[in-house]
Amino acid sequence: MAQRFTLRRIYSFYGSSLTGPMRAVPNILSQCTHTHGLLPTTSAKSVLTTVRKIHVSHTCGVTFNVQNKDDFQDRVVGSETPMIVDFHAQWCGPCKILGPRLEKMVAKQQGKVQMAKVDIDEHTDLALEYQVCAVPTVLAMKNGTVIDHFVGIKNEGELEAFLKKLIGP
Structure with missing residues (x-):
């Protein structure tokens, strides 16, 4: 029917x-x-x-949701690739604006950096461990250590400069 x-x-x-x-x-x-x-x-x-084709973007390969603390340790802290960690919440308006911007900027880097998304309501222990007091909080990590961070929403130019600091010239 x-x-x-x-x-x-x-x-x-x-x-x-x-x-x-x-x-x-x-x-x-x-x-x-x-x-x-x-x-x-x-x-x-x-x-x-033939009616509609579904296109898959490249962001799926470089962006992932953290499942638990062990997953965070394996995929983020243990990663040799520089990581952007986005601490966000479903109810947070600025997080909904910043998230897609970050994903777009990370996808532009073509695998030089990856992005982990952590929902603070589901993973409160990780938020406390990394001293997240407000959302959105974004960490730049290299070899398991936090290099830089920011809190709040940023425009695309500021995000690009943030990523350049993490990746290097």
Whole structure:
């Protein structure tokens, strides 16, 4: 049922300007049965896959969420790659602004630096250990030691300068 509804919306949106496999939408709609709401032909799969492609960004490889204290020790403190540690909270407005900015800047570095995200509500022990008094707090770590830090929101120029200090010239 949901597939039929989706196909009808696609066809009504694009109308007669459909080309290629999408021109089969009216025929597929007429072939649909009410049993289980499934589309009976294999050509329906090709119709659905041509509608929208999902693009994956590079930030997935350099940004990760810390799962627990042992994970933090292994992936952050034990890392040879310079690390940015973002202490944030779900309820924090500035954190929601700073997080994507940081991810974008770290992705631009193409693997020279990685970013760990620590939710202070889930990992209070880590926040206390690193003396996080306010969020967002961002630490720059190299070989397990804190090189620099800042508290609050920064613009892209300030973030770039912060990363340059960590990575070096």
